[in-house]
Amino acid sequence: MTSFYRSFRKDMMKKNYEAINNLKISSELLRFVNDEILRDTDVSPKKFWSDFDQIVHELAPINRSLLDKRKNLQKKIDDWHIKNKGEEFDINKYKNFLNEIGYLVNEGPDFQIETKNIDNEISTIAGPQLVVPIMNARYTLNAANARWVSLYDSLYGTDIIESEEGGSERYDPNRGQEVIKYVREFFDKIIPIDGTSWKNIASLKVVNSQLVISKDNNEYKLIDASKFIGHRGDANKPEAIILQNNKLHFEIIINPRAFSAAHDIAGISDVIAESAISTICDNEDSVAAVDSEDKVACYKNWLGLMKGNLKIQFEKKGKILERKLNPDRSYISKDGIGLKLHGRSLLLIRNVGHLMTNSSIILKDGSEVPEGIMDAFITTAAALHDLKRKKNSRTGSVYIVKPKMHGPEETAFTDLIFTKVEQTLGLEKYTCKIGIMDEERRTSANLKECIRSLKNRVFFINTGFLDRTGDEMHTSMEAGPMIKKGDMKSSTWISAYENNNVDIGLKCGFSGKAQIGKGMWAAPDMMKQMMIEKIGHLKAGANCAWVPSPTAASLHALHYHEIDIFNEQKKIINREKAKLDDLLTIPTANRPNWSVDEINSEISNSAQTILGYVVRWIDQGIGCSKVPDINNIGLMEDRATLRISSQHIANWIHHGITTKIQVTEIMKAMAKIVDKQNDEDKKYIKMSDNFEKSIAFKAACDLIFKGKDQPSGYTEPLLHENRIIKKASQS
Secondary structure, eight states: OOOHHHHHHHHHHHHHHHHETTEEEHHHHHIIIIIITTSSSOOOOOOHHHHHHHHHHHHHHHHHHHHHHHHHHHHHHHHHHHHHHTTTHHHHHHHHHHHHSSOOOOOOOOOOOOOOOHHHOOOOOEEEEEEEEETTTTHHHHHHHGGGGEHHHHHSSSSSSOOOTTOOOOOOOOHHHHHHHHHHHHHHHHHTTTTTGGGOEEEEETTEEEEEEETTTTTEEEGGGGGGEHHHHHHHEEEEEEEEEEEEEEEEOOOOOOOGGTTOOTEEEEEEEEEEEEEEESSSTTOOOOOOOHHHHHHHHHHHHHHHEEEEEETTEEEEEEEEEEOOOEEEEESEEEEEEESSEEEEEEOSSSSSSEEEEETSSSSSSEHHHHHHHHHHHHHHHHHHHOOSOOTSSSSEOOOOOHHHHHHHHHHHHHHHHHHHOOOTTEEEEEEEEEEEEHHHHHHHHHHHHTTEEEEEEEHHHHHHHHHHHHHHHGOOOOHHHHTTTSSSHHHHHHHHHHHHHHHOOOTTSSSSEEOOOTTTHHHHHHHHHHHHHHHTTSSEEESSHHHHHHHHHHHHHHOOHHHHHHHHHSSOOOOOOHHHHHOOOOOOOOOOOHHHHHHHHHHHHOOOHHHHHHHHHOEEEEEEEESSSSEEEHHHHHHHHHHHHHHHTTSSSOOOHHHHHHHHHHHHHHHHHTOOTTTTOOOOTTTTOOOHHHHHHHHTTTTGGGGOOHHHHHHHHHHHHHHHOOO
């Protein structure tokens, strides 16, 4: 912590904090919790802060001791690699060592998770999952409303449909016809008509509780009549038909007067796909929240979601538009009674992990509050409003995704935190459900025991390539130079990691009860390639996978119509299980003979990625955005991108593959490229105008040059410190 930051923090505490019991609380946060979160709940501010004061002073020392254990384990692993340098790697010797130091724990008997009151969107409906920065209200509303997305718009606006007018604002009727053809051919595969094709239909109507399709005075029915579940409007001339397959829905909109139906004999103007089944509202890697002002902005948006009153006005093409949460969708069932389908994605909240602290609350010893503990209490308190309304979770649960936990002790600590939260807020035990991010090596290697410690709360496990690779490299920093980043995805450990996550989840009874997730498709403009590759996540056993946008969600949803994932999981559970030996195989390069050009190219790619993201994070407080890579391909990036790239370069410097001087020159060259890529951003501040004075450039360099010594290779401490300095300089 720099002297500037320390003095700035002391100055802020004198002006903007209030003493409550043994706590000093930011006035802004205190007012928000008392006046907005706790209002209309059964929890008084006095009780909330009294309990929080006692509990946080009980839990903070445990939190610190767990972080100390991380450091001690890392030191022992570093020393072991240094001691055994030059010797042939012996996996059995290595495993014995990891057992001796407590990095690996003994695996207990088999068990099944016992989580109760899980919503269908988690347990029995497989589909895409969005991740959205909760700090941005507009994006958050888009994500919440992405439960239903126009498939026609999604296809027309992406590279899946090839035509000369791709990306043009002028409507291309030929492209429109290709969209219709694509959807009709897809329907022929998954919801076929007996005796004809969807491409040939002339009209749709409902007769005697069945969907009747007409063409040339002939009438046809679906091969599987159960896939028709309802309609809207007059049965003989419906406004919409609702179809179901693999528990996902399509709404066929019939409006012959609509522009988009001009060339459709059946008068179909759109097909709406049920898309983002669940959404993670993120307080962590995709936000730049460093102080009470930022945290209140995040909490306020989450509260608006839980109350159902979040809305925002914004300008688009000269018009003022308002966005708010969509209502449920109403139909008439095929039996003639009312039918409602959820209008919004099921909302989960990702808290911060155990590492970071935040100056919003100061404890009695003068230390900052562990941010994850603060998140746990405040985000759950906000969810009290939905527990009354039951508009988000119909079963009365709160879904918390908890990142960056290292092993079973830390998952057990999370269970303890939320037990205390429930006691304070008067909630039944296990109301708070926990999603385990399998993104740290010690969690991967002990995943079964991590799940056991949360067996009454766990609703989700998933894999994440970027953070997991970052921890892989940091944990084994002293083992040798790492292979290239691009080679990681074909390495032994990552295949074992991805398979182990699914194997353990299925063995612990997740199928039909909880989510097994896979990571993000990072290229939102490359939907054609996504449709080719991302179906692999289902074939690997995942019943949800991350997508970067509502458009991507609607397209990826088609994969879940093609594959019944729960049947797929029944096959996977019998395969040969991933091996711990493979999971612990370190991805070092055996006598690398890379050329100077190869090395510089690899470093340039990582450097450009780091700079492109950090400059927006530090200067503008943007935690997640589409950042052009070195080839000008836009990639959705968050802090996990920084961890892998900075750790990789730090590793290569440490092992003499490159030097600090070489990397500094490359960073300066890449900064000029990043500056040019941001030419059209009026708020952008160029780094290359003055490298010495650019806080963003300094922060990006620190991530690399101080990366070896950062806790677990995390980027948050350096980013937060430099963002606070930047905010102070702007105020």
